Amino acid sequence: MSDYHLSRLMLVALAATVALLKQSPEVLAVDPQPTGLREMNSVASPTDSHPIAIVNARLIDGNGGAPLDDACVIVEGDTIVFVGPQSEATIPSTAERIDAAGKCLLPGLLDSHFHSRSSAKTLVEYELNNGVTAFRDPGHPFKFYHWLENSDTVIPRVFLTGGHLDAEPPAWPDQAVVIGTPQQATDAVNQHVDQGASAIKIYMRLPLSSIESACIAASGRKVPVTAHLELIDADDAIRAGVGGIEHITSFGTSLADPAHAREFKQAIIKDSEARRAWRPRLWQRINLDNNPRLEPLLNLLVQRQTFISPTLAVFEARANEKNATPEKVAAFDNMLQFFALCHQRGARIVVGSHTAAPFAAQGKAYLREVELMAQAGMQPLDIITAATKNNAIFLGAQDRLGTIEIGKQADLVLIDGDPTKTISEIDKVDRVMLGGIWVAGR
């Protein structure tokens, strides 16, 4: 074929693609699901070579299927080498046996939203001791984690985004990279990925044009983009290529009556701090029955399989407790109801603790989050899948983490209870394994 014909053919193909894109605004502009992404820290591997066999466990492998009783998992080095019924296991004679009768074995939990700032101690007390073996800090600059290089404390796998991308005037000046043009958004994405970012976080003032260029740049570097929104509607951000939404509140302006959404945005454009008072006002007025904006949004979330990290526990309000106004209580009811609809319709849910929450004891925000998911009607097994497999996909580490399968990293948590019956039992952590080494537990 001549060059002329070849370029003709390419032009025709291009025209067809453009026509298709115009016809169907839902066509993916960017790859939403990268894999092979890495943590910033190096996790130690076992130095002695004896295998570990966990026997008689009730296995919940993270894939969402029914638990397997009398299961055996064998770990060699930092890798899972056998998963299956005890009766089918050939346990090496050199193996150390752990009898897990009466206990449940789960993949290490993952936390999609945790801010630790400068503290290894918080990471141990809030995360590792509670079975969390990997987390992402969506939005704190790398400088908050320079201590990682000189720390020998055993901590979970740390996934970072670098500072979040915001615009003038940024809500959190010490955490933001202030973006003025779409080109600056592209540059910031590239700089962050060069420094080890495994995702990009965008913040409330970043305009849609810069969100688009950030998503294109991130897609080129094979990392996902996740967003905290107030001023840009979630559906617009998702169409621009955003793959994850942090906080259930980020859906407010997509669901609210357009006049109410405008009022909300005007208040927040003037003063970022106004978001705290205006969010409950906006959400209390959202009507989820007969809402013409609800179905298109749910359809988009399901179609794109957008990751929803709702951080429900942060917004929890109970009547007559902790200065809750009727407005805040009604707003939270609506948030929980919208979350339930997302789950019922098959949207992709992940678990993020946001470090602390009003009705969680210190270090137990993750627990409160999964309890609220159950309160919204999510089945415990689905919550466990959201906490493990889905979070691993969200982190882009599903090739190594998130499920108990042969060849995956041995990040495990043994629970002295049954979280498939009552999700709160997930708090009964017996032992935690990180990369083949028992690192926490009783």
Ligand SMILES: [Zn+2]
């Ligand atoms: Zn946050």
